[in-house]
Amino acid sequence: MLNIVLHEPEIPANTGNIGRTCVASNTRLHLIEPLGFKLNEKALKRAGMDYWSDLDVRTYIDYNDFMEQNPGAKIYMATTKASKVYTEVQYEPDCFIMFGKESAGIPEEILVEHKDTCIRIPMVGDIRSLNLGNSVAIILYEALRQNQFAGMNLEGHLHHLSW
Template identity: 80%
Template sequence: MADLNIVLFEPEIPANTGNIGRTCVATGTRLHLIEPLGFRLNEKSIKRAGMDYWDDLDVTRYINYQDFLEKNPGAKIYMATTKAKHIYTEVQYESDCYIMFGKESAGIPEEILVQNPDTSIRIPMIGDIRSLNLSNSVAIVLYEALRQNRFNHMQLEGDLHRLQWK
């Protein structure tokens, strides 16, 4: 299985985190949550968005960004931000990389971004749109990383049963 990792830096909206958790379960991706969180992980809204998949989620919590770095030494981290110069499709995602997304109200802090300009990535948008929804952004970038890794160990074909009319 591709050992991709999604990192949420101080997420604020429980429904977004629930949706992202469900996406991670569906793709075999690990989820990393950097505190403080804007909610409690036992809130109904997280479980509602993540449905019954939340118990199957491989999730790790960190007390802060420094704790995350210390527990994941040498990790290749791509930082999704509207401030990046590189488009998310222009980088080559390693099968064990980490893709970080910032909190809904402010993104990843600039003091972190300025230290990582070469691994900062953006999703193109038109006009003065501030940003996309966090769970949508995660899905867009994660599926590009999965595609580049040939959807390793994922089901690639569906099973369509034809309805026969009598």
């Protein structure tokens, strides 16, 4: 199972949308406090819709607590400061992909500890970053693709309607 980690997320709608994406992809969500909202907040539930109760979510009091509870985890750090593009790495089926808070990203002292696994999404010009929910979806679905979308529905079916 892949793992998405949000380091101190601030916007409940982003976390709700990411939670819904995690449910749809059988991905575990890890939330590192402090959070910029309460987990029972209406905006969070609205964005996650009725999927929030199906979400495998874990919370941690801080980054050190996260590291202690996940010893030896392979962690990719999504940051605009990385030199490697997110498509240049091979995502293990049980890896963790961490994203920072909307206003500041992942703290540099954490990035320095993981500089070999820092990854970026290419952008044009001086755009600071993409929306957090979009960034998670882009990188998560690349990791899922590399793992052959294990356990996911790979085809849909049209229903023929007669007029």
